[in-house]
Amino acid sequence: MGALKIREAQFEPVERKSMHDPAQPDYNDEVTNDQLEAIQARVAQELDSDEWEIVDGPAW
Amino acid sequence: MAQPGKAGLSYYPLSTLPASLDIVWCLFPIDEAPNTPGPYPRPSLVRAVALNRDQTKAIVNITYGTSRIKENRTLDLQIQNCRSLDECGLEKATRFDLDKTIWLPWAKEFFRPPARYSGPILGHLDPQSCMQLEALKVARRALASRKRP
Numbered sequence: 001m002g003a004l005k006i007r008e009a010q011f012e013p014v015e016r017k018s019m020h021d022p023a024q025p026d027y028n029d030e031v032t033n034d035q036l037e038a039i040q041a042r043v044a045q046e047l048d049s050d051e052w053e054i055v056d057g058p059a060w
Numbered sequence: 061m062a063q064p065g066k067a068g069l070s071y072y073p074l075s076t077l078p079a080s081l082d083i084v085w086c087l088f089p090i091d092e093a094p095n096t097p098g099p100y101p102r103p104s105l106v107r108a109v110a111l112n113r114d115q116t117k118a119i120v121n122i123t124y125g126t127s128r129i130k131e132n133r134t135l136d137l138q139i140q141n142c143r144s145l146d147e148c149g150l151e152k153a154t155r156f157d158l159d160k161t162i163w164l165p166w167a168k169e170f171f172r173p174p175a176r177y178s179g180p181i182l183g184h185l186d187p188q189s190c191m192q193l194e195a196l197k198v199a200r201r202a203l204a205s206r207k208r209p
Contacts, residue, residue: 027102027152031088031124036162039088046069046165050112052119057080057108060158060197 069167071117072180077166078120081185081193082106083148085173086164088124101174102126103182105137105156110163118166123159127152135159135200139189149183158196 078084085101103125110119129138133155139145140153148154164170171180185193 026127027100027125027154028127030126030128031157031160033160035088036160039164040162043164047119047163050117052110052112054108054110057106058121059080059107060193060200 069165069169071165071167072171074111074115074118076179076181077109077118078106078181079184080106080108081190083125083150083182083184084120084122084171085177085180085182086122086124087170087172101172101180103150103154105185107161109166119163120166120171121161121163123156123161125150125154125156127154129153129155133157135196135203137189137193137196139192141188144186144189147183147186148189158200 083103083105086104087099087101088104104122105125106120106122108121110121111117112119129140130136136158137156138153139148139150139156145151145153173180173182
């Protein structure tokens with residue numbers, strides 16, 4: 001029973017305070033589709049200005 | 061030396077280019093200012109890398125990471141155990157939303173490390189997480205084929 005509890009505990013979400021940089025903001029928020037579209041629109045001119053060839057990936 | 065882009069972007073030299081499945085620090089936009097890079101870096105997973113015709117500049121296809129773990133997002137890559145976090149260079153349990161990818165110039169405006177990091181590449185996906193990703197790819201393909209008419 002004790003071993004079972006230990007095994008379950010290994011899969012609890014981990015936050016290692018000892019390594020956490022207080023100056024680094026959390027990234028707990030999520031990115032919406034609207035945000036993605038907005039940033040893609042911002043860089044569209046840059047991306048359209050050249051021809052691109054994939055040299056690595058896609059990984060999924 | 062960084063290459064100037066047409067939009068005034070400061071491209072990183074190609075010698076600093078990440079590989080697919082590298083984890084990089086990316087300034088994703090936030091709600092308050094969706095048209096500009098976000099105010100702080102967050103870990104993002106590299107899906108693909110592309111070069112321009114002259115091979116002087118690169119763009120990378122990434123998905124963002126969030127520390128908001130969601131048990132019901134079973135088709136996202138969620139890295140939670142200590143060993144994987146260590147090998148990936150992540151400080152917190154992190155979920156990568158595989159549905160939301162974006163192409164961004166490999167430039168300082170979008171890929172900037174926090175103060176104590178020397179570069180924008182944080183680490184590489186560890187073998188266990190790679191296996192998890194492979195399983196997710198199979199599950200995603202199966203789901204997509206079921207949805208097809």
